[in-house]
Amino acid sequence: MRVALVGANGHGAHHRRNVPDLVALCDPADIEGAPPGVPLFRDHHAMLSAIKPDVVIVCTPPATHLPIASAALRAGADVLLEKPPVLNLAEHDELSRVEGETGRFVQVGFQALGSPQLPELRRHAPCDVSVVSSWQRDDAYWSRSSWAGRLPLDGALRNPFAHAIMQALSVNDSPLASVEVAWCRTREQLEVDDTATLRLTLANGHRVLIAVTLAGDEFADGWLSAGPFQGNFRHDNGVSLLANLIAHRISGEPLLAPLAKTRDFTAIVQVLSTMPEPALVASEISGGTRTLPGIAAILRECGREFALLNEISNPWAAKVTGGAATIG
Ligand SMILES: NC(=O)c1ccc[n+]([C@@H]2O[C@H](COP(=O)([O-])OP(=O)(O)OC[C@H]3O[C@@H](n4cnc5c(N)ncnc54)[C@H](O)[C@@H]3O)[C@@H](O)[C@H]2O)c1
Incomplete structure (x- = not known):
């Protein structure tokens, strides 16, 4: 199988390590550590x-996913498309249309859908699902790329915890009916959330x-409860999504x-943008970090109670913003 990579720096370096025999690399920027002998394109x-x-x-x-993925499908290739697949439902439906028209396929880079724990999780469905995570990301993280900390697609929910949302949604495999969010940020220059509670019905x-x-x-990894x-x-180092796409x-x-399985995720991204x-x-500031004292325990309580940050007693309850929307 002849596999090419578009977007070779940043997270693309991870794909270059995982797929050593790429047939071409494409990036308008100079490619750091480009391997000798592999054709490079701008x-x-x-x-x-x-x-x-x-x-x-x-x-x-x-923001570039729709045109690049569409061009690859039209050229007869199947596509492994990094998450988030696209910006909104109109783009999602357009990419689905191109998939149908070309007879080719888009696999979205949600590694959590290849997780070995997913079949076990699904055995407990139908059930309520919660995820609680408390991580620390410093100034370097929030300046890692031109779109870091910016609308419409960065932020805790839409980026690092996108995998959590996608895995939690796929436990029940039931359509999304409504979205509620309560969120805040600790850095003035951010346009997006670094702390959030999201409830999906x-x-x-x-x-x-x-x-x-x-x-x-304090650190809480990616704790997920599905019923008991x-x-x-x-825990996502199961089946490689690229290997699965090639086997397909x-x-x-x-x-x-x-792609079709990620439409509700795109609906959430669209709702959050409104x-x-x-x-x-x-927050407490130390060097390049910002800390909300006591936040890990509060988030654990939100997870237990299926409560948003503004629904239980805590120092931020009256300050957080957010809203609700029904889907479809
Ligand atoms: N699956 C994961 O866990 C994971 C982790 C990190 C990032 N990502 C996703 O990977 C994607 C890339 O993220 P990133 O942080 O590496 O972004 P980035 O802004 O660092 O860009 C990556 C590369 O794409 C190149 N690029 C920009 N426009 C291009 C174009 N038109 N054609 C070809 N190359 C182009 C840039 O020059 C850059 O080298 C995003 O969708 C992001 O959400 C996924």
Whole structure:
């Protein structure tokens, strides 16, 4: 299988390590540590027509996903598209249309859908699902790329915890009915949340509660509860999504993270883009870090109670912003 990579720096370096025999790399910027002998392109159209790859990994900033993935499908390739797949439902439906029209496939880079714990989680469905995480990300993280900390696609919920949302949603596999959020931020220059609670209500009546921070006072990894099951959404080193996409291309093996399965995730991204901006709250500042004292315990309580940050007693309850929306 001839696999090419578009977007070779940043997270693309991870794909370069995982797929040592790439047939081409494409990036408008100079590629750090480009391997000798591999053809390099500045433009994906030129790469697609010169190389005609079977599979294209698209690992570029999210706003570029729709045109690049569409061009790769139209060139006859299947696509491993980094998450978040696209910016909104109109783009999602357009990419689905191109998939249908070309007869090719898009697998979305939600590793959590290849997790070995997912079949076990699904055995407990239908059930409520919660995820609690308390991480710490410093100034370097918030300046890692031109879109870091910016609307419409960065932020705790939409970026690092996207995997948590996607895995939690796929436990019940029931359509999304409504979205509620309460969120805040500790850095003035951010346009997005670094601390958030998100409650999803599903058509089957069950709920998903995501309670997360990147300004944590203590570390809580990716704790996920599904009914009586306790797991970690970060236990994702199961099936490689690229290997699964190639197996699908060769022998029709079912895709683990097909584009269609991620439509509710895109609906959440779209709803979050309509919510009031996260409130700026006071934090403890030390070097490049911001910490909300006591936040990990509060988030654990939110997870237990399926409560948003403004629904239980805590120092930020009256300050957080947010809102609610129904889907469909
Ligand atoms: N699955 C994960 O856990 C994970 C982790 C990190 C990032 N990501 C995703 O990977 C994608 C890339 O993120 P990043 O942080 O590496 O972004 P980035 O802003 O660092 O960009 C990555 C590369 O894409 C290149 N690029 C930009 N426009 C391009 C174009 N039109 N054609 C070709 N290359 C282009 C940039 O020059 C850069 O080298 C995003 O969708 C992000 O959400 C996923």
